[in-house]
Amino acid sequence: MRIALDAMGSDQAPACEVQGALEALAELEDDVEIVLVGDRSLIEAELERHQPVPERIRVVHAPERVTADDPPASVIRRKPSSSIVVGLRLQQEGEADAFVSAGSTGAVMATSLFTLRPMPGVDRPPVATVLPTAAEPCLLLDAGANVDCKPHHLVQFAHLGSAYVRDMMGKERPRVGLLNIGEEPTKGDELTQETYRLLAREPGIHFVGNVEGRDIIRSAADVVVCDGFVGNVLLKFYESVAGFIVGLLRKELEGREASLDLDRVFRVLDYAETGGAPLLGVCGVAIICHGESPPKAIRNALKAAARAVRSDMVKHSARELAATIKEGS
Amino acid sequence: MRIALDAMGSDQAPACEVQGALEALAELEDDVEIVLVGDRSLIEAELERHQPVPERIRVVHAPERVTADDPPASVIRRKPSSSIVVGLRLQQEGEADAFVSAGSTGAVMATSLFTLRPMPGVDRPPVATVLPTAAEPCLLLDAGANVDCKPHHLVQFAHLGSAYVRDMMGKERPRVGLLNIGEEPTKGDELTQETYRLLAREPGIHFVGNVEGRDIIRSAADVVVCDGFVGNVLLKFYESVAGFIVGLLRKELEGREASLDLDRVFRVLDYAETGGAPLLGVCGVAIICHGESPPKAIRNALKAAARAVRSDMVKHSARELAATIKEGS
Numbered sequence: 001m002r003i004a005l006d007a008m009g010s011d012q013a014p015a016c017e018v019q020g021a022l023e024a025l026a027e028l029e030d031d032v033e034i035v036l037v038g039d040r041s042l043i044e045a046e047l048e049r050h051q052p053v054p055e056r057i058r059v060v061h062a063p064e065r066v067t068a069d070d071p072p073a074s075v076i077r078r079k080p081s082s083s084i085v086v087g088l089r090l091q092q093e094g095e096a097d098a099f100v101s102a103g104s105t106g107a108v109m110a111t112s113l114f115t116l117r118p119m120p121g122v123d124r125p126p127v128a129t130v131l132p133t134a135a136e137p138c139l140l141l142d143a144g145a146n147v148d149c150k151p152h153h154l155v156q157f158a159h160l161g162s163a164y165v166r167d168m169m170g171k172e173r174p175r176v177g178l179l180n181i182g183e184e185p186t187k188g189d190e191l192t193q194e195t196y197r198l199l200a201r202e203p204g205i206h207f208v209g210n211v212e213g214r215d216i217i218r219s220a221a222d223v224v225v226c227d228g229f230v231g232n233v234l235l236k237f238y239e240s241v242a243g244f245i246v247g248l249l250r251k252e253l254e255g256r257e258a259s260l261d262l263d264r265v266f267r268v269l270d271y272a273e274t275g276g277a278p279l280l281g282v283c284g285v286a287i288i289c290h291g292e293s294p295p296k297a298i299r300n301a302l303k304a305a306a307r308a309v310r311s312d313m314v315k316h317s318a319r320e321l322a323a324t325i326k327e328g329s
Numbered sequence: 330m331r332i333a334l335d336a337m338g339s340d341q342a343p344a345c346e347v348q349g350a351l352e353a354l355a356e357l358e359d360d361v362e363i364v365l366v367g368d369r370s371l372i373e374a375e376l377e378r379h380q381p382v383p384e385r386i387r388v389v390h391a392p393e394r395v396t397a398d399d400p401p402a403s404v405i406r407r408k409p410s411s412s413i414v415v416g417l418r419l420q421q422e423g424e425a426d427a428f429v430s431a432g433s434t435g436a437v438m439a440t441s442l443f444t445l446r447p448m449p450g451v452d453r454p455p456v457a458t459v460l461p462t463a464a465e466p467c468l469l470l471d472a473g474a475n476v477d478c479k480p481h482h483l484v485q486f487a488h489l490g491s492a493y494v495r496d497m498m499g500k501e502r503p504r505v506g507l508l509n510i511g512e513e514p515t516k517g518d519e520l521t522q523e524t525y526r527l528l529a530r531e532p533g534i535h536f537v538g539n540v541e542g543r544d545i546i547r548s549a550a551d552v553v554v555c556d557g558f559v560g561n562v563l564l565k566f567y568e569s570v571a572g573f574i575v576g577l578l579r580k581e582l583e584g585r586e587a588s589l590d591l592d593r594v595f596r597v598l599d600y601a602e603t604g605g606a607p608l609l610g611v612c613g614v615a616i617i618c619h620g621e622s623p624p625k626a627i628r629n630a631l632k633a634a635a636r637a638v639r640s641d642m643v644k645h646s647a648r649e650l651a652a653t654i655k656e657g658s
Contacts, residue, residue: 181473181558212561212565213569215569227518228510229510229517229518229559230559230562233542233562236510236543237542237543237563237566237567238542238566239542239543240542240544240547241570245571
């Protein structure tokens, strides 16, 4: 198995990516290779600092770098030698099985759509994110790839999320909830009211009804579907609240931190533990990390990518969607 | 000044309301009276436990009680002797200046619309909620009264929020942000893209642009406007995350809590501190509290109601909206 890693994506690239890749290799099976994609001289200079470098690391040169100013949809045309385009092309051409990047989310999404292509039955591939909760983690999707969704998009998200949780978290029958502002079927806006009706009769989905903002953290569902607007607002809010509260506490505990291991207490809230946000519904594995990712987040995203490849997540998702199309026809 | 308090609203009614009313009176100016509205025998039994009862407490009998099963819009017709309808009628008839309730949010909203009536220029009165942040609190609206909003509704929310923050928090020129999923003007869904264009040229609004989920806690704006769907999801999520984290910590600190005053650290996160959610854009003062409100929340909501009456918040809001209508015509 070969995973292509965008070595130029994070704010601390390529040091952070190189470190994360080495940490991942130490934990992953022997058949996993990591291809660092980016500026060869920068990457090799960084690798120099980690001698001896394992043989399972390779470098593929990609001299261009995507910035926040590049319009995402034009990256594939305007920066064909960027680490994002080169990395995804490797997968498109069968030279890699997965792609991980902490670069521009928009550029990774847009380029994935052009190279990996959406699965049949998927109109708008969603980005999923794993939210820490009081019990099992919850997969929230869409976390920001698609706004102004229609009800049938959310039904597709439900299938993709179920297939992902089944393969990646080992749950046979993931509970699917619809993010809403009340429990009753008639609650919500036009989108959620109609989506509720569709999900309630959708074969292959274990629909547990509406979940409210407060239910996510109580682990009321394994998969929560929503429009990408609300999903993205929620995700960014969660990260900031967790950081804010940890900050409040650190200040309070100043000078006596030894008595309380905050890092351990809050590991449950740490997005870096969850291994990035997968783009689902495309014919391949693409995982997007924060620009601020530490090496640990890169390591966990690489491990998630390996798990997705190993479990045949993409094939299972495609099969689930194909069944939907057949039923619908 | 006279504030009508629904004594039958909270989960621990009327004990919680009576306690909150007494605490509020101890802190409010001498000209404030509180009218407890609800089942007279239950309220008087509760007052018995707090002898001597101040003269500034009165009881108005309202034998019916609104439950979660009552369709909100029909409460005014079907339960005219309920504490919600009687309490709001007192204000409609000039017998009270404000109404506070921890009862059914939907019923308080619907009955307020029928009795207090929307202001000219307000199509859909929003519920506002004060979110604790790292610095000054942030007023988020709409927090759940209206879904499927149109851009001009959000512009009305911006005016109502500005007027409220000006009078209630003493900020001359409140910064108004639009909740969105990116900073740039072109980001977002159809609603936010068009709302951005309107807010950017709206007279009387100090528009600071888009704010993301993560910006709220950083206190990037004094007023944040959004559709009631996303506002409600966010609000409920916030409350649950704060509770979840405090729970994690309490567990960790078991046995040695003396060393860390969690209540003090987290007072900033405590919604009970913020005094309930005002329904804005109606010709009167109506403040809605959580069903789970402790007496402290009732006390703070009563104090907020008194401040709203004292500052002539309703008149100022109406004037701001009237100016908008004039400009628009």
